[in-house]
Amino acid sequence: MTxxxxxxxxxxxxxxxxxxxELMRQVFGQNSGVxxxxxxxxxxxxxxxxxxFFIIKHQGKTVASLNLIPVKxxxxxxxxxxxxMGCVATLNQYRHQGLxxxxxxxxxxxxxxxxxxxxxxxxxxYFYRQFGYEYALPLLEETRIKLDQIPDYExxxxxxxxxxxxxxxxxxxxxxxxxxxYIHILRDExxxxxxxxxxIASADKFEGYKIEKDGEMIAYIRISDKPESKELxxxxxxxxxxxxxxxxxxxxxxxxxxxxxxxxxxxxxxxxPLTEQLVALGAVKRVPPYAWQIKILDHAKIFQKIKxxxxxxxxxxxxxxxxxxxxxxxxxxxxxxxxxxxLITSINRINSNEDRTIGLNPLAFTQLFLGHRSRHExxxxxxxxxxxxxxxxxxxxxxxxxxxxxHSAY
Numbered sequence: 001m002t003x004x005x006x007x008x009x010x011x012x013x014x015x016x017x018x019x020x021x022e023l024m025r026q027v028f029g030q031n032s033g034v035x036x037x038x039x040x041x042x043x044x045x046x047x048x049x050x051x052x053f054f055i056i057k058h059q060g061k062t063v064a065s066l067n068l069i070p071v072k073x074x075x076x077x078x079x080x081x082x083x084x085m086g087c088v089a090t091l092n093q094y095r096h097q098g099l100x101x102x103x104x105x106x107x108x109x110x111x112x113x114x115x116x117x118x119x120x121x122x123x124x125x126y127f128y129r130q131f132g133y134e135y136a137l138p139l140l141e142e143t144r145i146k147l148d149q150i151p152d153y154e155x156x157x158x159x160x161x162x163x164x165x166x167x168x169x170x171x172x173x174x175x176x177x178x179x180x181x182y183i184h185i186l187r188d189e190x191x192x193x194x195x196x197x198x199x200i201a202s203a204d205k206f207e208g209y210k211i212e213k214d215g216e217m218i219a220y221i222r223i224s225d226k227p228e229s230k231e232l233x234x235x236x237x238x239x240x241x242x243x244x245x246x247x248x249x250x251x252x253x254x255x256x257x258x259x260x261x262x263x264x265x266x267x268x269x270x271x272x273p274l275t276e277q278l279v280a281l282g283a284v285k286r287v288p289p290y291a292w293q294i295k296i297l298d299h300a301k302i303f304q305k306i307k308x309x310x311x312x313x314x315x316x317x318x319x320x321x322x323x324x325x326x327x328x329x330x331x332x333x334x335x336x337x338x339x340x341x342x343l344i345t346s347i348n349r350i351n352s353n354e355d356r357t358i359g360l361n362p363l364a365f366t367q368l369f370l371g372h373r374s375r376h377e378x379x380x381x382x383x384x385x386x387x388x389x390x391x392x393x394x395x396x397x398x399x400x401x402x403x404x405x406x407h408s409a410y
Contacts, residue, residue, distance in 0.1 A: 162208030182402035
């Protein structure tokens with residue numbers, strides 16, 4: 001097979017769609033649900049089009065594919081436009097021929113043209129490093145506990161199935177719960193409606209329930225079953241006080257027992273109150289969790305995006321009147337930021353790397369930028385991440401380590 005035997009294109013026809021779904025089933029398994037995810041994105045996503053699905057054909061047969069899922073993240077209140085790479089698949093007999101490299105190049109080209117800030121993928125280990133991705137946000141934080149370890153709590157709260165009319169209140173509860181996170185999802189009403197219509201969040205089927213006190217919803221949860229391992233999965237929960245947590249845990253224990261399960265697995269943040277209560281009961285965390293793999297498309301642009309945040313951090317610190325020229329040396333180029341009396345007056349990319357005061361490994365910087373690792377942790381890990389003593393504290397002020405959590409965004 002030569003390079004001319006392959007064509008790179010977007011989904012165009014119903015036949016393309018059917019071939020892509022069959023590719024998902026062959027690569028991920030007949031019962032993986034990935035084909036249902038693709039159908040959901042094609043038929044129900046409010047903004048995706050067939051141009052967001054990239055495929056490679058060999059003699060008219062689809063042999064490799066991926067898609068671009070538009071999602072919205074927030075970094076301390078500043079919206080970020082994120083292109084999530086999903087459903088990456090290649091037939092076994094067509095692997096190791098650079099087909100995914102071709103598709104990922106097209107993915108990055110479209111993401112750049114459409115002015116995305118970040119690209120992200122859950123993804124298999126290591127593979128995506130070659131394309132400039134770095135592990136930079138927590139993923140798959142899991143807490144496991146035997147159902148028998150959960151006490152038989154008494155509660156007067158009501159738990160009922162979640163309905164479409166509950167979406168506005170649930171949006172408020174989720175937004176309030178996510179305020180504690182540095183980076184989190186912005187899930188708009190259209191995405192809520194899509195998830196409620198399909199009962200699929202990402203690729204996972206779920207059931208939604210609301211917790212009521214005196215007729216008012218005070219929290220909600222999403223659960224699903226994993227019969228093969230006798231697990232009840234808690235996929236999402238809003239913040240709860242101690243009494244609400246008791247009501248939820250009682251419901252989860254009873255539901256799990258009725259369905260023949262033995263274990264509750266909470267796929268919620270380690271910083272969520274309900275997770276913390278599970279740990280207090282003896283639940284075991286998955287340590288370390290996996291991580292999102294993330295690529296910054298344009299360092300100058302991303303600095304410009306968070307300019308108000310950087311200025312606020314300076315204003316709240318000993319550097320409130322900083323007047324200086326900071327050179328963020330990314331080894332092959334430098335992002336130069338000019339500060340005057342604590343305000344940023346210009347951000348420019350310069351083709352020079354002479355000033356090594358702030359020496360950065362560009363991939364490791366993604367962890368610093370997103371609050372995943374501290375400056376000190378990165379310096380202890382990467383010899384090519386090195387800040388001179390004169391600027392260490394300033395970098396700590398500009399880029400603190402903070403907790404984040406990414407809920408289902410589609």
